[in-house]
Amino acid sequence: MFGAEYYEENGPPRQVTVATIVVLGFGVLYALLGLMALTSAGDQISEIVIGSKGSSAVVVVVAWVGAVLYILPALYLRRGRPWARYLIIAVAVLGILGGLLSLPTGLVGLAIHGALLVLMLQKPTKRWFRR
Numbered sequence: 001m002f003g004a005e006y007y008e009e010n011g012p013p014r015q016v017t018v019a020t021i022v023v024l025g026f027g028v029l030y031a032l033l034g035l036m037a038l039t040s041a042g043d044q045i046s047e048i049v050i051g052s053k054g055s056s057a058v059v060v061v062v063a064w065v066g067a068v069l070y071i072l073p074a075l076y077l078r079r080g081r082p083w084a085r086y087l088i089i090a091v092a093v094l095g096i097l098g099g100l101l102s103l104p105t106g107l108v109g110l111a112i113h114g115a116l117l118v119l120m121l122q123k124p125t126k127r128w129f130r131r
Contacts, residue, residue, distance in 0.1 A: 011078075012077075013127075013128050015120075016077055016078060016125055019119040019125075023088055023116065024071060026112075027068075031063070034059070034061075034064045037056045042059070072084075072087075073085075073087040082129045085120055085129050089117060089121070091116075092116040092120065093117065095109055095116070096113045098113075099113060
């Protein structure tokens, strides 16, 4: 229905744009968590996230790795890079598994990652990355 010419003139489908915004938002939240763990509140943050005080360095590293796993593909989704789509699919699957393992508190993450997975697997998105 839509060929490469259509997408060159009109840009990526709405699904790709929505996924880019959501993924970029998650990346920014992870980066902020990493920065906050560097402050004097680092012990409290590590106790909430990991369950033990004094592990703020672990929280910083994990948060920044998470930020990269979200921000890097977000920057390339709208450019039509297939690897960015595959990475988002993998991150969404991991997010769904994490949400399932942390029920009922992980319902929001489960829902958002489920929505990301659906967005990445829809026909307009697949066509965008095949052009």
